[in-house]
Amino acid sequence: MSDSDRDSxxxxxxxxxxxxxxxxxxxxxxxxxxxxxLDVEDGEVCVVIGPSGSGKSTLLRCANRxxxxxxxxxxxxxxxxxxxxxxxxxxxxxxxxxxQSFNLFPHKTAIENLTLAPRKVRGTGEAAARQxxxxxxxxxxxxxxxxxxxNQLSGGQQQRVAIARALAMDPRVMLFDEVTSALDPELVGExxxxxxxxxxxxxxxxxxxxxxxxxREVADRVVLMDEGRIxxxxxxxxxxxxxxxxxxxQFLSKLL
Amino acid sequence: xxxxxxxxxxxxxxxADGFFDDQTLKYLGVGxxxxxxxxxxxxxxxxxxxxxxxGLIPTILPQFLRAYGLVLGIVVTGSVLSVSAGIFVGLARxxxxxxxxxxxxxxxxxxxxTPLLFQIFVVYFGIPTLWPGTFPVQxxxxxxxxxxxxxxxxxxxxxxxxxxxxAVHDGQMEAARSLGMGYxxxxxEVVIPxxxxxxxxxxxxxxxxxxxxxxxxxxxxxxxxxxxxxxVNSATFDPWTPLVLVAIAYLSITIPMGRLxxxxxxxxxxxxxxx
Ligand SMILES: Nc1ncnc2c1ncn2[C@@H]1O[C@H](COP(=O)(O)OP(=O)(O)OP(=O)(O)O)[C@@H](O)[C@H]1O
Ligand SMILES: [Mg+2]
Numbered sequence: 001m002s003d004s005d006r007d008s009x010x011x012x013x014x015x016x017x018x019x020x021x022x023x024x025x026x027x028x029x030x031x032x033x034x035x036x037x038l039d040v041e042d043g044e045v046c047v048v049i050g051p052s053g054s055g056k057s058t059l060l061r062c063a064n065r066x067x068x069x070x071x072x073x074x075x076x077x078x079x080x081x082x083x084x085x086x087x088x089x090x091x092x093x094x095x096x097x098x099x100q101s102f103n104l105f106p107h108k109t110a111i112e113n114l115t116l117a118p119r120k121v122r123g124t125g126e127a128a129a130r131q132x133x134x135x136x137x138x139x140x141x142x143x144x145x146x147x148x149x150x151n152q153l154s155g156g157q158q159q160r161v162a163i164a165r166a167l168a169m170d171p172r173v174m175l176f177d178e179v180t181s182a183l184d185p186e187l188v189g190e191x192x193x194x195x196x197x198x199x200x201x202x203x204x205x206x207x208x209x210x211x212x213x214x215x216r217e218v219a220d221r222v223v224l225m226d227e228g229r230i231x232x233x234x235x236x237x238x239x240x241x242x243x244x245x246x247x248x249x250q251f252l253s254k255l256l
Numbered sequence: 257x258x259x260x261x262x263x264x265x266x267x268x269x270x271x272a273d274g275f276f277d278d279q280t281l282k283y284l285g286v287g288x289x290x291x292x293x294x295x296x297x298x299x300x301x302x303x304x305x306x307x308x309x310x311g312l313i314p315t316i317l318p319q320f321l322r323a324y325g326l327v328l329g330i331v332v333t334g335s336v337l338s339v340s341a342g343i344f345v346g347l348a349r350x351x352x353x354x355x356x357x358x359x360x361x362x363x364x365x366x367x368x369x370t371p372l373l374f375q376i377f378v379v380y381f382g383i384p385t386l387w388p389g390t391f392p393v394q395x396x397x398x399x400x401x402x403x404x405x406x407x408x409x410x411x412x413x414x415x416x417x418x419x420x421x422x423a424v425h426d427g428q429m430e431a432a433r434s435l436g437m438g439y440x441x442x443x444x445e446v447v448i449p450x451x452x453x454x455x456x457x458x459x460x461x462x463x464x465x466x467x468x469x470x471x472x473x474x475x476x477x478x479x480x481x482x483x484x485x486x487x488v489n490s491a492t493f494d495p496w497t498p499l500v501l502v503a504i505a506y507l508s509i510t511i512p513m514g515r516l517x518x519x520x521x522x523x524x525x526x527x528x529x530x531x
Contacts, residue, residue: 064434066430066433066434089433089436089437089438090436092433092434092435092436093435093436095434096434097431097434099427099430099431101425101427103425103427103428103430103431104431105428105431105432105446106450106526107449107450107453107524107526109527116435116445116446117432117435117436117437120437120441120445121435121436121437121441122436148527149526149527149528150526150527151526151527151528152527152528162431165435166434166435169435169436
């Protein structure tokens, strides 16, 4: 991946790749994230679970500043994301995001969805952008759909294009917000497969999901959120077999 | 629960067996519209056969052609200007900066809320008197036409564009921004092309109205098509010959414009209707 950026990273190397430090987030008067501190290490797959409304999506959206935070700091590779003076367009290139509703650009073909940002944001040449896009489409198993419009693809295919589109910017970390929740059950597997492959390649990932099988299998760490707080974190084996908190036990028992 | 179910099925039967079921409605529609078309067709034939003075046409054709050229020129200029300005009005309307969106809203309120004829008068009679000294433009009628039509239709195009932008899913902007695009870039590359497609039908509709709005210019003596009707009619007392020419002239602009809009809509189909 982008070695140059890794080298030019800010600060001495004594920090996690993605850091949340005492983060508070309010929507009006509603306190949605309460004093969240979390370090996601380079190469780690961090799966965030928790009941509906617990703040999982908000946490991810703060991580690339689709939402502003009111207290604390979020840093990528030592550089503040939440600082009002941060060059957010530059930082976002390092943070790939995949949405529940795909959000592919309907007026662009699959391959154009992948080349748009590299060309317009980074100034990559047309040919180079296309070549990289073709590689990525092959990686998600969609070489034959390069010239299809999103309308012409199944939900699973669209979501795989969306993952490839985020990867086209060579991000340092990938954020996934319930990316299989809008899919028909039979299409979930192909998307999880792509995510598993990414994890195996060492991509740093923050994944909000209800797919407990995926969490158990792929996560390096599971984070349980409830009412805006992180109530438990742990390795998947210990968390799923033997949760430490009562809240963790309750959450797991409801899944069964 | 059981009751409402029974009611619903009873209603369904009533619709199926009643007078206005699908078949009846279809025949009624075909029957009525055929009758209407026949009536209009016969009337038109009658007018063309008995009312139109074909001998007069060669005499009045040159002035109609000049008027036609002038209307075309005003329409093309007014269209280009009002659509371009309207896109900015629409963008300003959705701006997060209060002053920008507020001013745009006032602009739209004014130009949509007062008659075009009034706006033509403001520009034609009002502006020259505001000029310190003698007003430098001799033929102020045609510039007035272009200014008033542009200002007026930019408001309508602006509203169409605003609606088009509103119909683009928020996730599109978020996806573009999360890839590192700036606001302006995301608007240009992602939101506006989709908004434009959403707005096309409404913009096309408005531009066809713009063509017909040129007829109002007769009140400030711009030599457009209605003006020609009036001059021929007052000289010959023949209404139908110039009326037919006027109809042909307008339709020869508005029908191709409708087609153009359809073509542009088809071109931005993006792989099918199923979204
Ligand atoms: N734009 C918003 N404005 C106001 N409140 C919001 C907004 N977005 C989220 N919230 C509130 O913030 C809280 C956390 O929402 P969030 O979407 O982060 O939860 P979640 O854990 O992702 O839930 P789910 O599993 O249903 O997706 C909820 O109470 C929600 O109602
Ligand atoms: Mg959510």
